[in-house]
Amino acid sequence: MSVQVLSKGEQTRERIMDIAQDAVLHKGFASTSIDEIICEAGITKSGFFYHFRDKNDLAKALLQRYTDNEWKVFDDLFKQADELSDDPLHSFLIFLKLFADLMADIPNGHPGCLVASYVYQDFMFSADVRELTTEGHRIWRRRFREKLDKIAARYPARIDINLDDMADMISAVADGGIILSKSLHDPQAFPRQIMLYRAFVKLVFLGN
Amino acid sequence: MSVQVLSKGEQTRERIMDIAQDAVLHKGFASTSIDEIICEAGITKSGFFYHFRDKNDLAKALLQRYTDNEWKVFDDLFKQADELSDDPLHSFLIFLKLFADLMADIPNGHPGCLVASYVYQDFMFSADVRELTTEGHRIWRRRFREKLDKIAARYPARIDINLDDMADMISAVADGGIILSKSLHDPQAFPRQIMLYRAFVKLVFLGN
DNA sequence: TGTACATCAGTGAACGCGCGTTCACTGATGTAC
DNA sequence: TGTACATCAGTGAACGCGCGTTCACTGATGTAC
Numbered sequence: 001m002s003v004q005v006l007s008k009g010e011q012t013r014e015r016i017m018d019i020a021q022d023a024v025l026h027k028g029f030a031s032t033s034i035d036e037i038i039c040e041a042g043i044t045k046s047g048f049f050y051h052f053r054d055k056n057d058l059a060k061a062l063l064q065r066y067t068d069n070e071w072k073v074f075d076d077l078f079k080q081a082d083e084l085s086d087d088p089l090h091s092f093l094i095f096l097k098l099f100a101d102l103m104a105d106i107p108n109g110h111p112g113c114l115v116a117s118y119v120y121q122d123f124m125f126s127a128d129v130r131e132l133t134t135e136g137h138r139i140w141r142r143r144f145r146e147k148l149d150k151i152a153a154r155y156p157a158r159i160d161i162n163l164d165d166m167a168d169m170i171s172a173v174a175d176g177g178i179i180l181s182k183s184l185h186d187p188q189a190f191p192r193q194i195m196l197y198r199a200f201v202k203l204v205f206l207g208n
Numbered sequence: 209m210s211v212q213v214l215s216k217g218e219q220t221r222e223r224i225m226d227i228a229q230d231a232v233l234h235k236g237f238a239s240t241s242i243d244e245i246i247c248e249a250g251i252t253k254s255g256f257f258y259h260f261r262d263k264n265d266l267a268k269a270l271l272q273r274y275t276d277n278e279w280k281v282f283d284d285l286f287k288q289a290d291e292l293s294d295d296p297l298h299s300f301l302i303f304l305k306l307f308a309d310l311m312a313d314i315p316n317g318h319p320g321c322l323v324a325s326y327v328y329q330d331f332m333f334s335a336d337v338r339e340l341t342t343e344g345h346r347i348w349r350r351r352f353r354e355k356l357d358k359i360a361a362r363y364p365a366r367i368d369i370n371l372d373d374m375a376d377m378i379s380a381v382a383d384g385g386i387i388l389s390k391s392l393h394d395p396q397a398f399p400r401q402i403m404l405y406r407a408f409v410k411l412v413f414l415g416n
Numbered sequence: 417t418g419t420a421c422a423t424c425a426g427t428g429a430a431c432g433c434g435c436g437t438t439c440a441c442t443g444a445t446g447t448a449c
Numbered sequence: 450t451g452t453a454c455a456t457c458a459g460t461g462a463a464c465g466c467g468c469g470t471t472c473a474c475t476g477a478t479g480t481a482c
Contacts, residue, residue: 008424009425025328027330028239028329030239034469043426045427046429051426055469115391116328117328120328124236137392138392162400168401171388173377175387176382180345180376180379184342184345192373193373196373202367203408204411207415258457
């Protein structure tokens with residue numbers, strides 16, 4: 001764990017983004033006003049525009065930070081799992097369990113996936129922001145696919161299955177599980193969906 | 209198929225809602241302005257307010273119509289599947305295949321789930337609208353759970369599994385699959401996810 | 417060590433546009449007698 | 450069959466508020482000589 005030293009300006013910028021992200025996940029980007037953000041952050045409107053060129057610039061920075069952070073979390077979980085088992089399948093199953101546990105431990109449940117939120121408002125954003133969500137999903141597919149390839153090499157799949165789809169399913173179950181949890185006001189619904197995906201992987205490659 | 213005869217006013221109301229829903233699924237509810245809706249519908253602003261008390265009233269009507277319509281589609285697919293097989297498992301597997309086929313045949317892919325869109329903007333809406341999304345997910349769980357109970361009675365599950373979660377997973381895979389498809393600009397990604405869920409069901413109750 | 421200048425991290429006031437909403441009014445169609 | 454009235458499905462103009470954005474300015478901190 002590296003502790004980053006932030007300058008005064010960087011601290012303010014992070015605070016603005018924390019407040020903004022929380023609001024965006026609750027109300028959507030359009031109905032999150034700069035006024036409400038600066039009010040909570042305790043700065044003036046010009047202070048906001050010192051840090052961000054315009055509102056779209058905030059949108060981009062939020063998404064960038066969100067996906068960067070997500071990969072840090074996943075890399076960490078992958079590393080932990082690899083330390084607990086050399087076998088690609090068991091390491092992956094451990095990873096999924098660690099992921100579910102992590103999501104189960106968030107006090108009020110996962111606050112929402114910013115990528116999913118953006119996809120449902122994509123016509124609001126400039127093309128470069130939209131491209132970021134697409135690229136994100138493509139990277140996820142590639143990285144999870146790598147893991148599945150290694151598993152399939154050692155444990156032949158019991159059924160005929162497309163590994164790209166299987167890789168995509170993690171994103172789908174995650175995005176859908178978060179929506180389910182939010183809608184049902186049940187934080188545990190999401191981690192339970194991850195564990196269900198894990199059961200599927202076990203059935204496909206181990207048969208039980 | 210019942211052909212409904214709509215009065216002039218009802219036709220306008222439907223047209224407003226069609227235009228609004230399309231815009232909401234692309235940009236979110238907040239950034240869909242009444243101005244743009246009436247412009248496309250070819251009426252004046254007062255015409256809009258003749259049909260809807262305020263903007264929140266439109267939100268509610270859209271969600272109500274969307275979920276009603278969704279259940280009509282599902283009821284129809286369930287009926288078709290039941291006609292093709294008396295067996296609860298095979299009927300369910302047929303239903304999932306029909307569902308996937310239906311989603312695969314939408315020219316530009318599924319336009320987006322209005323419920324999911326609302327969940328990601330829930331703090332914008334009044335409490336009664338928010339309650340509708342929660343209730344929607346609860347009903348889906350109950351109805352799919354019924355199907356799974358009948359299956360489990362005849363085909364004991366091969367693994368220890370929670371049938372409520374398994375029922376919820378349809379919603380999760382659907383919502384997540386739609387997001388995936390939209391983000392990747394690949395309309396077929398969604399139906400492929402449905403077929404993956406179908407493979408999971410087969411593995412759990414049939415073992416292959 | 418003191419001075420000049422540059423950069424950082426903002427402030428304060430003003431702008432104009434678009435938004436949701438209201439209100440008084442209206443022509444066309446439907447209904448009662 | 451004609452007249453009176455009610456309802457339907459809107460129109461047109463105005464309202465005020467909140468929004469994102471701009472611009473001239475400023476005190477505190479950092480750097481060069």
